[in-house]
Amino acid sequence: MRGRLRVEVPADSLFGPENMPYGVFAPPDGEFRVGCRLGDTVLDLAALLDDSTFARADLNAFLAQGAARWGEVRSRLRELADTALPVDALHPLPTVRMALPVRIGDYVDFYASIDHATHLGMLFRPDSAPLLPNWRHLPVGYHGRAGTVIVSDTPVIRPNGQRRTSSGTPIFGPSERVDIEAELGFVIGTASTLGLPVTVDEFPDYVFGVALVNDWSARDIQAWEYQPLGPFLGKSFATSISAWITPLAALAEARVPLPTQDPEPLPYLRGDANHGLDIDLTVTWNGEVVTRPPYSRMYWSPAQMLAHLTANGASIRPGDLYASGTISGPERSQSGSFIELSWGGTEPVTVSGAQRTFLADDDEVTITATAPGTEGRRIGLGAVTGRLLRAHTD
Structure with a gap:
């Protein structure tokens, strides 16, 4: 069984579970994929949600799914933020590389x-x-x-x-x-x-x-x-x-x-x-x-x-x-x-x-x-x- 860990977020953090912004990150020697920030930890959404939509180097596919899907994912992430999460889906923020979060057409x-x-x-x-x-x-x-x-x-x-x-x-x-x-x-x-x-x-x-x-x-x-x-x-x-x-x-x-x-x-x-x-x-x-x-x-x-x-x-x-x-x-x-x-x-x-x-x-x-x-x-x-x-x- 994979190890699990609860992400500790200080009370004065600007990135608590009510925030949870999205970005595109790569761990050391890893490929870029979609992540979510909780405190000073980046959550690997492809691994955490078992969803290939997030196993890519931009947010565009997720954005295209529409407002109802955005709400579903956000609700699920807020639920998970209060639980112990798989260690291999967690990455300390200082260790990751960040990329342009979206592929911009206009x-x-x-x-x-x-x-x-x-x-x-x-x-x-x-x-x-x-x-x-x-x-x-x-x-x-x-x-x-x-x-x-x-x-x-x-x-x-x-x-x-x-x-x-x-x-x-x-x-x-x-x-x-x-x-x-x-x-x-x-x-x-x-x-x-x-x-x-x-x-x-x-x-x-x-x-x-x-x-x-x-x-x-x-x-x-x-x-x-x-x-x-x-x-x-x-x-x-x-x-x-x-x-x-x-x-x-x-x-x-x-x-x-x-x-x-x-x-x-x-x-x-x-x-x-x-x-x-x-x-x-x-x-x-x-x-x-x-x-x-x-x-x-x-x-x-x-x-x-x-x-x-x-x-x-x-x-x-x-x-x-x-x-x-x-x-x-x-x-x-x-x-x-x-x-x-x-x-x-x-x-x-x-x-x-x-x-x-x-x-x-x-x-x-x-x-x-x-x-x-x-x-x-x-x-x-x-x-x-x-x-x-x-x-x-x-």
Whole structure:
């Protein structure tokens, strides 16, 4: 008989049985497969549940099974968390390797924070209204590059590109204004039918869970190229996501009303107002906490983003990812990007004793988050970490 062991989870753990996020891991000298985190232990779901759906290197097959199956598996895992489990299905977190948790077909990035949009409008259009006329009427977004979404702890290479010089002419070379964007990503589970929109209140039927996102940005490349078609090379070089996906069900106690939306959105963007989320993020720069963005202030909900994404009949597939856009609050200390924190590079901040505006080579940024959990204590959304390496100059 195989040995069995009960996983001991400290009372103050952010990863108790009410959380249990999913990821893709490999034990030493083993193959990648789907796991679930309980405390500081990774549960091998293929071994624990005797289900080949989890014996693969991405979550897509499980996501495609739909909301009823997600609920069944979650209920079973919560039951098992209170029992002694087979030792060969348990792996200490520090001993495993983590991979991108989903195979991403499409990636969309939104611009849903009214504070972030206002701040950037003030920086980029100081003589005009901060918000463009369409901003309060629809969740503004763009299609990103799915092929450069990378898992946490993957290094990011400083991008090369065209940027404008003080003379007005462009040069090609490494970006001098590499930035971060602290965001929340939403992972699609159930596919939709081409031509049929998803409604606001169908959001829980289609979205499996959330992941932390850092949408790295080269602000000087972006500023030169984005008119008239929007983000391109200034955004597409890397987007980091956390290794763990928190099930939407674990965030039931984090649901809060949206801020007042004025004017009232068009009918296809209306629905349950409690699709906001009370999630607190923390951004550390070289180990030093520099900002604490609050997701609860986001103007557009993830349900409205999904409804708008599919409003023209565009379909979604298991593993697709869409992100909230930069999460910022009204205060400088709540900035979700360093362009806000340093006010466009004009007001340096002190990091590790040095005056800084944008990222230097070898800088490391980590984004973490917590939310109210269903057992009266907070749960963690993992972490997304990236280190910026010097540009390729050959």
